[in-house]
Amino acid sequence: xxxVEETLKRIQAHKGVIGTIVVNxxxxxxxxxxxxxxxxxxxxxxxxxxxxxxxxVRDIDPQxxxxxxxxxxxxxxxxxxxxxxxxxxxxxNPCE
Amino acid sequence: xxxxxxxxxxxxxxxxxCSFSDRAAEVNVDIHPDAVQAMNFIExxxxxxxxQCASDMSEHEVNTERFEMETRGINHMEGGWPKDVNPQEMxxxxxxxxxxxxxxxxxxxxxxxxxxxxxxIKQNNAINIYEEYFEEEExxxxxxxxxxxxxxxxxxxxxxxxxxxxxxxxxxxxxxKLAVAYSSLEFQRSSKDMSYDxxxxxxxxxxxxEMVIRPSSPLICLEYNPKDSHILIGGCYNGQIAxxxxxxxxxxxxxxxxxxxxxxxxxxxxxxxxxxxxxxxSGSTDGQVLWWDIRKLSEPVETLVMDISRKGVLENALGAxxxxxxxxxxxxxxxxxxxxxVISGNRKAKTPAxxxxxxxxxHHGPIYSLSRNPFYPKNFLTVGDWTARIWAEESKExxxxxxxxxxxxxxxxxxxxxxxxxFFTTKMDGxxxxxxxLFKQNNPTLNLKVCDDPLFSLRLQDNGRFxxxxxxxxxxxxxxxSSGLCTLQRNEKNLAxxxxxxxxxxxxxxEARHREMRLKxxxxxxxxxxxxxxxxxxxxxxxxxxxxxxxxxxxxxxxLKRRERGRAKSVVSQGREGDEDDDEEFxxxxxxxxx
Numbered sequence: 202x203x204x205v206e207e208t209l210k211r212i213q214a215h216k217g218v219i220g221t222i223v224v225n226x227x228x229x230x231x232x233x234x235x236x237x238x239x240x241x242x243x244x245x246x247x248x249x250x251x252x253x254x255x256x257x258v259r260d261i262d263p264q265x266x267x268x269x270x271x272x273x274x275x276x277x278x279x280x281x282x283x284x285x286x287x288x289x290x291x292x293x294n295p296c297e
Numbered sequence: 298x299x300x301x302x303x304x305x306x307x308x309x310x311x312x313x314x315c316s317f318s319d320r321a322a323e324v325n326v327d328i329h330p331d332a333v334q335a336m337n338f339i340e341x342x343x344x345x346x347x348x349q350c351a352s353d354m355s356e357h358e359v360n361t362e363r364f365e366m367e368t369r370g371i372n373h374m375e376g377g378w379p380k381d382v383n384p385q386e387m388x389x390x391x392x393x394x395x396x397x398x399x400x401x402x403x404x405x406x407x408x409x410x411x412x413x414x415x416x417x418i419k420q421n422n423a424i425n426i427y428e429e430y431f432e433e434e435e436x437x438x439x440x441x442x443x444x445x446x447x448x449x450x451x452x453x454x455x456x457x458x459x460x461x462x463x464x465x466x467x468x469x470x471x472x473x474k475l476a477v478a479y480s481s482l483e484f485q486r487s488s489k490d491m492s493y494d495x496x497x498x499x500x501x502x503x504x505x506x507e508m509v510i511r512p513s514s515p516l517i518c519l520e521y522n523p524k525d526s527h528i529l530i531g532g533c534y535n536g537q538i539a540x541x542x543x544x545x546x547x548x549x550x551x552x553x554x555x556x557x558x559x560x561x562x563x564x565x566x567x568x569x570x571x572x573x574x575x576x577x578x579s580g581s582t583d584g585q586v587l588w589w590d591i592r593k594l595s596e597p598v599e600t601l602v603m604d605i606s607r608k609g610v611l612e613n614a615l616g617a618x619x620x621x622x623x624x625x626x627x628x629x630x631x632x633x634x635x636x637x638x639v640i641s642g643n644r645k646a647k648t649p650a651x652x653x654x655x656x657x658x659x660h661h662g663p664i665y666s667l668s669r670n671p672f673y674p675k676n677f678l679t680v681g682d683w684t685a686r687i688w689a690e691e692s693k694e695x696x697x698x699x700x701x702x703x704x705x706x707x708x709x710x711x712x713x714x715x716x717x718x719x720f721f722t723t724k725m726d727g728x729x730x731x732x733x734x735l736f737k738q739n740n741p742t743l744n745l746k747v748c749d750d751p752l753f754s755l756r757l758q759d760n761g762r763f764x765x766x767x768x769x770x771x772x773x774x775x776x777x778x779s780s781g782l783c784t785l786q787r788n789e790k791n792l793a794x795x796x797x798x799x800x801x802x803x804x805x806x807x808e809a810r811h812r813e814m815r816l817k818x819x820x821x822x823x824x825x826x827x828x829x830x831x832x833x834x835x836x837x838x839x840x841x842x843x844x845x846x847x848x849x850x851x852x853x854x855x856x857l858k859r860r861e862r863g864r865a866k867s868v869v870s871q872g873r874e875g876d877e878d879d880d881e882e883f884x885x886x887x888x889x890x891x892x
Contacts, residue, residue: 208411
């Protein structure tokens with residue numbers, strides 16, 4: 202339990218990180234540092250996107266699997282680390 | 298059936314009746330090949346002939362049916378919660394979350410994902426992978442492409458009886474919509490079946506107008522309110538003014554009463570800059586310019602009669618065809634009249650006589666368009682008769698620059714919103730001219746034939762790239778201008794302002810010279826009168842000046858004559874006697890030749 206806390210705190214403390222969300226397989230946000238409405242939005246949308254990305258990768262090569270998803274936009278970067286049951290989402294503002 | 302007309306012709310005038318008979322075929326001409334003629338030709342061997350062996354193909358065009366599309370959206374709500382957990386209740390959700398967090402799998406997963414995420418975050422912070430290494434400077438405007446314009450879209454009048462597209466107005470935000478006023482300006486030409494409607498078109502759907510505007514009389518002009526994009530004001534053929542709200546439907550929200558409005562078609566109506574955003578003014582050929590507040594259209598706020606003698610007499614008034622108003626100079630306005638005179642006015646003058654500040658005359662016919670240069674508001678463009686003229690406010694006698702006389706009538710014109718030296722004009726032969734007077738002064742930079750019927754109106758979008766032209770048959774063509782004609786060139790502002798100043802100075806000098814000459818003539822006649830009266834009056838300074846000038850010139854002439862006489866005398870002393878200079882010179886040459 203404590204390690205989880207420590208890990209998430211460490212991630213949040215990195216330079217430029219705006220928010221962290223942990224989502225389970227049903228799309229329910231377990232842990233979040235953002236406000237509720239944004240969390241729900243991110244959770245719902247990114248969950249679907251990750252599923253789609255994963256299925257795409259597997260369609261092309263069934264042996265392959267999605268390890269990481271990065272969406273870079275004008276304002277910030279959304280990073281998604283998928284797992285079978287959970288999803289770790291971090292929104293960072295890459296300092297240039 | 299009644300007999301309408303009876304034709305009578307005598308039988309013996311008919312002539313002999315035709316009798317047809319069969320005849321066998323006979324050969325009329327039989328020409329045999331003449332061997333002698335063959336001598337005129339030379340046999341050629343070998344000959345090059347091109348032969349193509351390809352499969353036959355035919356070209357077909359197909360236009361598919363319009364595909365109707367609809368866009369829908371989904372609203373995300375929180376979901377996925379198991380049945381026993383109510384997402385609204387904080388306690389239950391917190392309990393659920395705590396339960397999940399205690400799961401061992403959760404801990405492992407987070408540790409693993411966490412390290413992965415850590416790596417990527419650090420990567421991001423370490424280096425910017427999208428860094429541009431060699432930022433190239435954009436070669437500004439020195440593109441080699443020749444100026445061009447291409448048609449993007451054509452919007453046709455859906456009615457069977459076509460009316461002229463007399464006025465165009467772009468939607469104030471983002472310019473995705475175009476309001477077009479349709480009417481028939483030909484005197485008494487409008488038939489009973491002609492529809493009075495005007496349309497608002499969406500640029501993406503050229504087949505069907507987005508909205509219909511139903512006035513009680515055809516609209517000649519239609520303008521969007523720059524402050525509120527739902528309000529439109531239109532001037533009607535019968536002299537009324539009406540305003541519409543696009544949220545409220547096709548019928549006007551309010552109309553002016555016929556008695557207090559204009560008595561002739563309202564040719565132009567422009568919104569004014571005011572706090573409430575409800576003021577506008579309109580001009581019509583009945584000689585009046587009226588100011589309105591759309592909240593109370595029952596009577597005009599202010600009236601001004603376009604009488605140049607400043608007496609406010611309606612009979613002497615000039616008909617107003619075009620209006621001009623610049624939001625940065627809210628009290629000044631300009632009116633272009635049917636008689637070819639531009640009247641500049643100041644709304645805030647104390648008496649109605651002072652409202653008309655000055656006039657500029659120079660056109661032979663109605664001034665169809667009047668617009669100030671967006672970069673240099675002291676210079677304005679007028680389009681009328683067969684020329685377009687550029688004026689400076691200071692030189693009232695004549696325009697500072699003008700185009701040559703074209704073959705067809707010019708109907709509308711406007712400045713480019715992005716380049717101070719570029720303006721556009723449309724003509725009755727259906728062509729659009731783009732003028733860039735820093736590039737070429739005597740001819741348009743680009744002459745484009747938009748359509749076969751005369752073009753009546755022109756409107757440039759705010760970004761300076763898209764132009765809408767309205768034609769006589771109601772076709773509005775949307776053109777895109779090449780980037781060279783709408784991006785500001787290097788140094789263009791300075792060059793344009795230098796050119797304006799130079800031309801203004803030239804006109805001023807010419808004006809001063811004219812004034813001088815007129816003054817001299819006036820004083821000459823005045824001095825003659827003085828001599829007749831034989832009164833020794835106090836000489837006015839101008840007379841003193843002219844007298845001094847005359848004396849000065851006389852002195853010079855006398856001196857010159859003396860010198861010539863002196864020269865003549867010296868020549869005479871050399872050779873011959875003679876009085877006239879001509880003879881002298883002639884004789885001199887002879888002398889030289891002899892020598």
